[in-house]
């Protein structure tokens with residue numbers, strides 16, 4: 124993996140990730156905290172949810188882990204003054220975490236679908252938890268973004284883009300609830316509970332749709348197209364198609380909730 128292929132436009136993500144923040148807050152509302160735990164925010168991104176976690180933990184600590192240095196820098200900039208050394212930042216791959224029995228709980232939102240090998244991911248998370256630790260997470264799953272993904276695949280295979288995107292496999296794993304539950308149990312988790320929920324998201328207009336898709340969804344595809352004009356045309360074509368949707372500029376998001384405990 125090149126460093127470019129793990130990077131994000133973190134300040135744009137921080138500004139645009141309203142949908143991810145509101146989904147994440149709902150996941151957090153279902154987590155019961157004492158307030159003094161040591162937690163891992165797995166794939167913390169620009170730290171908007173890490174900040175919410177820290178607010179709920181007046182005597183605890185959170186380690187935010189992410190593969191992207193840009194994301195970690197943005198998170199640190201936003202949270203260092205507010206939370207001091209109760210927030211720690213570590214650049215690492217979630218599939219290979221440098222922690223053993225270190226956390227009371229793991230929280231994660233909108234990150235696991237960017238990890239391709241979920242068996243490896245769940246084993247790594249399990250190993251980072253203490254006995255009686257817990258995992259409460261949500262990521263994309265099931266038919267997540269099916270409409271946009273089909274259009275993207277058709278466009279990617281067309282003669283104009285095939286030299287760059289022909290044969291490019293999607294950079295996401297979208298599991299169904301049953302498969303995810305099996306994988307969690309295989310990693311050792313008990314009291315496993317998984318489920319899918321729809322999360323249709325409507326963007327205001329063509330400009331907002333295009334910016335969101337470019338920053339949050341299709342950046343890995345776009346970075347494979349070397350020419351800026353062609354990248355713009357790729358995005359413009361998907362935005363033109365989204366104008367005809369009902370409602371226009373809507374994204375057919377589905378979220379997969381995941382929970383499991385360590386005995």
Ligand SMILES: C[S@@+](CC[C@H](N)C(=O)[O-])C[C@H]1O[C@@H](n2cnc3c(N)ncnc32)[C@H](O)[C@@H]1O
Pocket residue numbers: 129131140143144147165166167168169170171172188189190191194215216217218231232233234237238
């Ligand atoms: C869409 S962002 C979500 C950020 C944050 N959790 C939120 O809800 O706003 C996904 C994050 O997962 C991180 N990520 C993807 N694959 C990763 C991996 N294998 N290890 C660590 N972080 C990863 C990305 O760098 C990115 O910051």
